[in-house]
Amino acid sequence: MTFQELNLIEPITKALKEEGYDTPTPIQAKAIPIILDQKDLLGCAQTGTGKTAAFAIPMLQLLHNKPVGNSERQRIRALILTPTRELAIQIGESFAAYGRYTGLKHTVVFGGVGQKPQTDALRKGIDILVATPGRLLDLITQGFIKLNQLEFFVLDEADRMLDMGFVHDVKKVIKLLPQQRQSLFFSATMPPAIVALANTILIQPVKVEVTPVSSTADTIRQSVFFVDKSDKNNLLLHILKDQSISTALVFTRTKHGADKVVKVLRKAGVTSEAIHGNKSQNARQNALKNFKSQTTRVLVATDIAARGIDVDDLTHVINYEIPNVPETYVHRIGRTGRAGAKGIAFSFCDREEKLFLRDIHKLIAKNIPVESNHPYAL
Missing domain, CATH: 3.40.50.300 (P-loop containing nucleotide triphosphate hydrolases)
Incomplete structure (x- = not known):
């Protein structure tokens, strides 16, 4: 049609x-x-x-x-x-x-x-x-x-x-x-x-x-990286060495966590901004505008933005932290692979988050493939 x-x-x-x-x-x-x-x-x-x-x-x-x-x-x-x-x-x-x-x-x-x-x-x-x-x-x-x-x-x-x-x-x-x-x-x-x-x-x-909430788009390639909590920053920087990742949307569970990730990325020379509830409206709009125009390479967001960010051709979503509500995972990765396009979703899972991952597997009725070929494998 x-x-x-x-x-x-x-x-x-x-x-x-x-x-x-x-x-x-x-x-x-x-x-x-x-x-x-x-x-x-x-x-x-x-x-x-x-x-x-x-x-x-x-x-x-x-x-x-x-x-x-x-x-x-x-x-x-x-x-x-x-x-x-x-x-x-x-x-x-x-x-x-x-x-x-x-x-x-x-x-x-x-x-x-x-x-x-x-x-x-x-x-x-x-x-x-x-x-x-x-x-x-x-x-x-x-x-x-x-x-x-x-x-x-x-x-x-x-x-x-x-x-x-x-x-x-x-x-x-x-x-x-x-x-x-x-x-x-x-x-x-x-x-x-x-x-x-x-x-x-x-x-x-x-x-x-x-497309009920329990399903994820087939066009999104999902991977989970088991990693120690203390190595998540290093793993993120390792992944972002791949220059073919022109933009990435990174999700954290807290506002403070989002700001900390931005600090780490900027120190490493990666253009990044945070978007969350503590930011002024102008700051949030500017961050989104810069991300859409690819002036900013990485946007770090909390879940309040999970359903409010619509960026054409966004290829990568990275769950820096696994969400404790399984439906949130579906909404987060739904930022990529939109309207039939292909997308990639990476999730960093530490020991404490394995229970959250199990709940996600139960909801989406399949196991997310494990990516073990990285230098910080748990």
């Missing part, structure tokens, strides 16, 4: 062609016709499956096909609620890319930065709003945002939203939405709490499920 076969309008197919999109991913092929049919959707899809395009493309088409007059420009017609600033910015970029010929306006609002540029954009009038829960509710309280005429509502990364303690904020937002709307709900996992939340948002939804 190609995007041409999905009955998309010319302004969108033109933008997709410029973006190099030809064949939809499974979630896109399944979700786009359902959304264009104006049905509520419950999507179970992990990060890296192309779900932003799966909801952005049909929403843009439906909004474009139902234009509003200038007098209605002030009303927000679509809201995408997402847990992190990084994710909100990326979703905004996607709407800009796919909707560049539609004439539709969007803006992104999130906390941690001054609100004036955001409120200025809102005053001018927008069709689509991408927001994180805290800043959205703050701007609603101040009277800058009204959702009473909303046509579309998307709750993205719902399980992450609950993990980060946003459930009460999400429920507050839902109470402000009009009853008549089309709602789309996406989550990588579907535990009972998520299903219960979906039931409060959706009306007779069509369920679409692709």
Whole structure:
């Protein structure tokens, strides 16, 4: 199947062609016709499956096909609620890319930065709003945002939203939405709490499920390196001697750990930056921008960024520390091997982390191949 076969309008197919999109991913092929049919959707899809395009493309088409007059420009017609600033910015970029010929306006609002540029954009009038829960509710309280005429509502990364303690904020937002709307709900996992939340948002939804969280993409080559904790820095530097690794995303469990790894890498002459919750929004955005442009070779991140970093052609993810939640492993390595591309995921495992590795093997229903051909083998 190609995007041409999905009955998309010319302004969108033109933008997709410029973006190099030809064949939809499974979630896109399944979700786009359902959304264009104006049905509520419950999507179970992990990060890296192309779900932003799966909801952005049909929403843009439906909004474009139902234009509003200038007098209605002030009303927000679509809201995408997402847990992190990084994710909100990326979703905004996607709407800009796919909707560049539609004439539709969007803006992104999130906390941690001054609100004036955001409120200025809102005053001018927008069709689509991408927001994180805290800043959205703050701007609603101040009277800058009204959702009473909303046509579309998307709750993205719902399980992450609950993990980060946003459930009460999400429920507050839902109470402000009009009853008549089309709602789309996406989550990588579907535990009972998520299903219960979906039931409060959706009306007779069509369920679409692709690539459950327990599976990793076949395009990602995974390896585990058994190594003493004290040798992890040396092993990382040894791997990065391979100059064919143009960029690598390295995951640590803690903010302090991320900063320490950056210090070691910089001392060895490897350009690197950290991205985590203690960094200012500007610092995080600059680090991500430098990494995307390959000015920075290594980005060291904590798990808050595991679902919010979307970098084209990222070849290597390195788990400097094994995550203690097995699903996190799947989300981390899902940063590479995206949309059918090939990727490589290395994991450093010390003695204390073997139990975490066992849990990961249980979740993904296979053992990660062991790489013993390295100078710091345990």
